[in-house]
Amino acid sequence: MNKNVPEIRFQGFHDDWEQRKLGDFLKIFDRKSTIDNEYTVLSSTNSGMEYRQGRVSSNSNKGYKIIEIGDLVLSPQNLWLGNININNLSVGLVSPSYKTFKFINVNPGFIRPQLKLERMLWNYKSVSTQGASVVRRNLELDGFYKIKLLVPKHNEQNQLEKLFATIDNLITLHQRKLNLLQEQKKSLLQKMFPKKDEKIPEIRFNGFTDDWEQRKFDSLVKRVAKTSEENLPSVEYDDVISGYGKLNKNVALKGNNRKGILFQEDDILFGKLRPYLKNWLIADFKGIAIGDWWVFRSNINSQFTYTLIQTKQYETISNLSTGTKMPRSDWKIVANSEFRVPINNVEQTKVGTLFKKLDNLITLHQRKLDALQEQKKGLLQKMFV
Structure with a gap:
């Protein structure tokens, strides 16, 4: 060649x-x-x-x-x-x-x-x-x-410039859409949950007027602690995209021979070690959580609870941690902290569903962005000497 x-x-x-x-x-x-x-x-x-x-x-x-x-x-x-x-x-x-x-x-x-x-x-x-x-x-x-x-000669240089400029423009477009969706989610997390000393959120679905009730966190969830060594898909910190709540690989292909907390579909995994890293996941399969996870089984709408743990209020409380070099969230503090939640299950569901759709859109644009970047990487290897 x-x-x-x-x-x-x-x-x-x-x-x-x-x-x-x-x-x-x-x-x-x-x-x-x-x-x-x-x-x-x-x-x-x-x-x-x-x-x-x-x-x-x-x-x-x-x-x-x-x-x-x-x-x-x-x-x-x-x-x-x-x-x-x-x-x-x-x-x-x-x-x-x-x-x-x-x-x-x-x-x-x-x-x-x-x-x-x-x-x-x-x-x-x-x-x-x-x-x-x-x-x-x-x-x-x-x-x-x-x-x-x-x-190469100038004509071929020009063709290469046009191709990679087009790819770069597409990457920029999807990055902007992704950033916009992330900012939109951040804003809605602030406005669709009541601020401190407030009883209702700033933005709300039509038809709901009741005050949100104040509940201790441990009344909203059951903390699952049953361990297992079953041959089920396992989830560790390295498997989760921080702040996205998405897996970065097919964990079913990993295999597992270690003990961890047994979780089921709709359970919520929250990384208690260095909680500022924002390791969280809502499960759509049965598996084993290996490492410093809390596993929550929601007593209310699970998507709503999953969204709640992404709010600034929960983040602040979860970071009141024990330890310095390896800080971990303090369960006593989190369990006894109070959060406002809708009385109406329908409102809980609507809030949870909205943020699930947002998360799916964010994931879609992230995948498109990743695919374009991989395409560019492949073409760079094959179209230049």
Whole structure:
């Protein structure tokens, strides 16, 4: 197989890719601002370009570098960790500690998808020397310029740019939808449960007017403690996506030979160890909870109770924990804490059902996002050399 062409290629392109050096496509520049607050301050991070929050350390950004859309920005100390980006936000200012470049004789959209590939990160590390700490490594610019790339002709570069720009736009779209749904859920958790000293929530389904009653938590649930070593699907902390209440794998395929708490469908698992990690799950199967779990069997609508343990009120109480290095929720505190719940079972069901639908939508968009990211990862491996 010809190693100078990618595994997957657009139709109509047959020429070998040409080996070039990164320095062939970069022109370093150092245009600095002479006016304070001339442009918005930006930061280059391992995750991408960001708008700078808060003041700069000197309270003045005179002398900061002016960058435009399409310029390359990198951190000489953290390049090997992925702090290298093409500015996609706006004309702005970046700290003088960054290296900044213009692209020449190449489509930046062809370079962009490759910047953080594993092989590129390895190259950056190989041309960086150990700094004052384990994390910091100092970039040797001459070595950076000598990093080798295989490059097609401009028409093929343009096709690759369009493809990966489309994928990135779809990823951004689903990420925004996901963020919006998560913010919506956060807002509804605050508004559909009564605030402190209030008897009814701020937002409520039509037709319900009764005050919510105050109940101790241990009257709302039965804490299940029966242990078992049955050959059932097992759930451990590592199996749950923190804050999502979803499994990250098919636990039925794991096998189990350890003892844990036996749970059944509709039981609620709450991670009492480091409760701030937000490990929780409502079961839709029978299984074994292994590790520091509380298993609740709800005496009211289980979906409502599951939503209740995600509220800020429950979070605050569950974090009144014992221990310092390995904090655990204190059952006496949680059990005796009072929460307001609807008297009407129908209202409980409606609230629980609403949040279940929200959770399902969040999961759907997360799966679409994960699928797009995996697709992009696969194409990066097969469409570049």
